[in-house]
Amino acid sequence: MASPGRLIDTGVLDEHGDALYRFAVSVTRDPHLAADLVQDTYVRALERGEQYRGEASLRTWLRRILYNLAVDRARRSAREVIVEEVEDDWREDSYTVDPSIVVERTQTREELEDALARLPFPYRTAVILHDAQGWKVAEIADTQQITLAAAKQRLRRGRMALVSALADGAERRVQLKGVPMRCWDARRHVSDYLSGTLEAERAGLVEAHLGVCPTCPPLYAALVGANEGLGSLRDKDSVVPPDVEQRIRRFLAE
Secondary structure, three states: OOOOOOOOOHHHHHHOHHHHHHHHHHHHOOHHHHHHHHHHHHHHHHHOHHHOOOOOOHHHHHHHHHHHHHHHHHOOOOOOOOHHHHHHHHHOOOOOOOHHHHHHHHOOHHHHHHHHHOOOHHHHHHHHHHHHOOOOHHHHHHHHOOOHHHHHHHHHHHHHHHHHHHHOHHHHHHHOOOOOOOHHHHHOOHHHHHHOOOOHHHHHHHHHHHHHOOOHHHHHHHHHHHHHHHHOOOOOOOOOOHHHHHHHHHHHHO
């Protein structure tokens, strides 16, 4: 058994950097977030090195840290698919989907990633690690620190939710037809946009998206409102530039 903390130093951590990054990308589908999670994992591992006793491999221990950090982040984001409700649909004898449509959409990366993004993080991770990365269910259970039965349930529910999300893709595409940028592409730039630091061309696309998207304007309104609330706690001006705030309010009014 390894002595507590003996193996936890930056040199040893660097040896696992590439593998951790690939793992992070596989569960988040976001290279930038994956890089942040790897760095956060390093920090957490160095802070809690004395907790590593050597019962599992260092790679497994680091994966658990990264996974838990990813879950913490994912909990802050609302998901459009409630897995339990999806499973209720599947229990109904009358529920079905068009398999040709589902299979066709799996051939389009954008459609597949859109559907995966609407799965709650633990279920999305189970599906990606098992069906895309070839992990065994026992490995998923170990990483997520759940029982084998719970891991099997997450995989089952995740697969069901993915099929339902793919089947519903047509309705979403009709709703978002003609909307510049995908919602996530617009939303991930919102911080720079609200700060007035986003380059002009991309800012224009965000504004165009905001002008016609049926779901994003309330999120932007909430961000502006939250900023105003925080601004009341201090004497200095809001961090949202006045011209940006005015454009957002104009989009909302229209």
